Amino acid sequence: MNCAIIGATGYTGIELIKILTRHSFVRLTHLTTRQKRAIPVRELIPTISREVNLEVRRHSFSEVKRKTDVIFVCLPHTEAMLAVKQYREAGKIVIDLSADYRLKNAAQYQKWYKTRHLFPSLLKSAVYGLTEINRSSIRKADLIANPGCYPTGAALGLAPLLERGLVDLKSIVVDAKSGGTGAGKKLSVHTQFSELDENFYAYKVNRHQHMPEIVQTLEKIAGKKVGLTFVPHLLPVQRGILTVIYAKKTNKATPAAIRKAFLERYSGEPFIRLKAEETFPALRDVQNTNYCDIGFTVEPKSGRVIVITAIDNLLKGASGQAVQNMNVRCGFSEEEGIPA
């Protein structure tokens, strides 16, 4: 199968190249950039096998269109919008790693991304690519809106509880901590070494653009309105998101019922690993993998459930899940090519 990566020089593009060059059924035909100079992949990713002879280049839309079956769009949000539209019109399967086709409500998109959505009808047709939740729709989707990193960590931790009504929907607090690559490759004073090293802080407290995406996802799962408090933080590490979720349990939510919900819901999932009772994941456990590790406990006194999830923000939180979605869509083994 012929794949292209549009915007291949950022962190998510790089991870896609690493995965897809190992994928048994994929040929990478085009890696694109807006930079003028062609960049050998070996220069972009010095650790890659020297057998990889690809280049990232300015490719015209018509070139890419001619030869490709699946398009991964790794452009910044608002810039992805048009590219997705064009490749869809050309009949390609598109997996969009930007935020542009995630929010179902165009008004919400405009509110949080400060840009009017130009293709609201295409938005409607997009399938939200949280694999474990939407697998059957992904199988038939031609436009997959690949989830954000924070929403992935939050939704996978809450889904089994929401589906069975085990937590009070107004009581949800998500306290998430992300490594520095989450901020992307763009130069910024906040991600300068001398600013982030030895430092730690919360940012965009209750104002992060992933909030509406989390709410939309949780509400779809729960089938009801959800209240959310969301505080993201920046960690002085490169990769990984640790998400700590607090919620009041409902009356029927015994510890046994909660454990059963997780076990049954995620049994057979290739990339979800449940921790043993009263143990919790560390970033180290999932870095450079597509796993989402989940630990949880019920605190009897306060009646609060605590769920902790760990993912690699660039893999399960971006490019790993994107390929997982492609595998589902194209009928390959779901794990094909994806780092353990």
Added chain:
Amino acid sequence: MNCAIIGATGYTGIELIKILTRHSFVRLTHLTTRQKRAIPVRELIPTISREVNLEVRRHSFSEVKRKTDVIFVCLPHTEAMLAVKQYREAGKIVIDLSADYRLKNAAQYQKWYKTRHLFPSLLKSAVYGLTEINRSSIRKADLIANPGCYPTGAALGLAPLLERGLVDLKSIVVDAKSGGTGAGKKLSVHTQFSELDENFYAYKVNRHQHMPEIVQTLEKIAGKKVGLTFVPHLLPVQRGILTVIYAKKTNKATPAAIRKAFLERYSGEPFIRLKAEETFPALRDVQNTNYCDIGFTVEPKSGRVIVITAIDNLLKGASGQAVQNMNVRCGFSEEEGIPA
């Protein structure tokens, strides 16, 4: 005034040496260790001014007793218990940086520290040294139980709200993240560089020994029972604790009332700094200082108050506050000797 530091080679002992050698009214007469070899302070703290000629040594109790006015006890918990008792019997002012005299209830102490408290009546006489809360009692205290690092960050963030009944006492969640020095200097696999670097995780979820200390402190301030969920984490940085506090506001708690509570409560406090509206502290802002920086916001939809505090775990969370307490007790300027 003559001061001694009992157990001067750990992180809190080292910070005390750094502060007290700059203190205008203190002479450090004894720095003790259980190690046989005398250790020059210049070897223990290579960055210290070369004018400091002190040594950490095995000193007998009777030696220390003879010449000293104030004793800082920096022994591990359970080991501090007896030393404190002896120096109190010798009539000294004792500032105990261990946990041994913090919990008023000896049964609670035994439950959380797995050791029977031998001197419950002395326990009763101890004053909990959270300066901003107990300043007037500290002025007359002969035994000051210096607070733990997590309790300091949590209680200073909540005190103004609890005193005015602005938050629901059953709704409090404390999500705290500490640098590696919080775990002390003892060798441990968890604090090996290759374990902690690039890593991040929650530990002792709802089981940390600082829980009862936080609850006791909050309940004393509120005058009522408090429910608490407490999740501490270990950060790959050396110093600092960022504490994020979530609580439901009560009906009367308007944003204006909340701001007023913080402003009035901490006006004139030399070591508390309030952030401007909707801004929050970073570890960087308080490292190597005795400041506690506090930011907060009210989230209208969920009715939740979010308070974020930042302290240096070794200063405001330990040795800085210990000297602040000594200054209060001895009638010196509260800021004397303490890093900005």
Added chain:
Amino acid sequence: MNCAIIGATGYTGIELIKILTRHSFVRLTHLTTRQKRAIPVRELIPTISREVNLEVRRHSFSEVKRKTDVIFVCLPHTEAMLAVKQYREAGKIVIDLSADYRLKNAAQYQKWYKTRHLFPSLLKSAVYGLTEINRSSIRKADLIANPGCYPTGAALGLAPLLERGLVDLKSIVVDAKSGGTGAGKKLSVHTQFSELDENFYAYKVNRHQHMPEIVQTLEKIAGKKVGLTFVPHLLPVQRGILTVIYAKKTNKATPAAIRKAFLERYSGEPFIRLKAEETFPALRDVQNTNYCDIGFTVEPKSGRVIVITAIDNLLKGASGQAVQNMNVRCGFSEEEGIPA
């Protein structure tokens, strides 16, 4: 082919497990430890594929002997000595990652490792496993002494120059900087996070136990006595060694001759990558790979050659090279199973 790893819980054992579980022609039959409790590999290496169902266990020598073809010995030096002897007597191919069979001279071994060598004749039969230098001997070797990490980085940078007499053998300075895993997994105050983070220093200046190994290797290549100054440093990173080599060039050593020496010597080598003129490798380029990247320059004024090599200390500097050697010995493709 059936392989065992003796001492599988340290850093080199862990890397071997990661590589050998991906190796097409290897079955890992035994992973041993002296600890009593069996440790699932998934607990030891949380990031490993959940399809790996192995355990590290106490295995008896006779059990291991019965089923195994190749033995990787990952014991600490001095402890490996006897294990190697026993497995060799049992007729196994042994690849020893310790230092015990590297130094040809038993007296030198005793001097630097403070232990008498008990099997000097076995020492004689060992082949030093620097693949690029000794490939033809490795093909027939039954005992392969796998090189140390510093010697690998130094010798690969110097070999082309020594073989053609392009540098003054008395002028060699090796200034090497290693990540923290180089010190092994044993608890140590020097590798505590709070000691190594934000720190950097030289250690064992001209006294490191890898000195005689470097000298022996360089002298064998040059066929003459070599003078060496060697200063290792500890870096606050996890993996990688950057080795900067300074030497005076000989008269015939034109820049062209030097470039030619590197190009011809390493042409066709699967794991050596030469940098373009006047460019030099970074640790980032080789971490988690088996590559040795090499850059060099000639400084006309001083007549000095500067060579900089970068390796991952746990892969090309240990377990990667060990499997490379096994592949050579057993006739597999040299790159089989080895990352990048």
Added chain:
Amino acid sequence: MNCAIIGATGYTGIELIKILTRHSFVRLTHLTTRQKRAIPVRELIPTISREVNLEVRRHSFSEVKRKTDVIFVCLPHTEAMLAVKQYREAGKIVIDLSADYRLKNAAQYQKWYKTRHLFPSLLKSAVYGLTEINRSSIRKADLIANPGCYPTGAALGLAPLLERGLVDLKSIVVDAKSGGTGAGKKLSVHTQFSELDENFYAYKVNRHQHMPEIVQTLEKIAGKKVGLTFVPHLLPVQRGILTVIYAKKTNKATPAAIRKAFLERYSGEPFIRLKAEETFPALRDVQNTNYCDIGFTVEPKSGRVIVITAIDNLLKGASGQAVQNMNVRCGFSEEEGIPA
């Protein structure tokens, strides 16, 4: 005494503010920036004492000129050139932290900084502010060219040996490793967290613009031509330079003579600390201090002297030494205001 800092928002400006606000005899009258918005120092340096009420602002030359005695110029090189000239013409004592007045030879300046020097006669009058070497000239200097960080670490390690002819002047190799703040505050891909963290590499190998400054300084001390190989590296730490110096000893250079040279040369120096025999400094020992720590050894076999120096690049390597120079120039105690 009234002081101004021209360009106060970079790393060296910030360190100067921290020192000069603690200096007993200094009043900071002007802190300048080219940015339009005035920046409170408390915002620029969140850890500073809340008693500091200064602001960094656009100040006109005439304002600064009117009230100030000493001017610290912290502008980027090439931009400092004119400012220094103007303040000198206004009769001020100028301490220039840029490179613009360090190289005595205007042609060399043009070669390395790609800019013609406009004021070669002013260049002649500048005194190179390496305090321990030029103290008597600094006492009378009106324009002090404050040394670069690498030259400070290299020259202090070599001066005693050069003065007594103890090393071969053609044999000097300087292998220096600097923390990330050495690259300044300007945004750069090389100092992004995700680039520098866990990484390490050499840069500008034998082409760093500090080379001619090191050579000029060593030649002035030695009174003869000096050959130099200089390889700087970037460390994933914030502060500090570790400089390892290799040189062949001359015949008369016994270990005793070398030790004597260091002891006698630096006896009484307030900011130089010699390590005990065969021990060497770590970055940790000098970070946040103005100390230069020096260790050295003679290697009998190769006849090579190894000297290792450690400084904080922002203090002894920049702002600390600048204030040390001001103290010398103005007749204050040399240590006044300077950390440790």
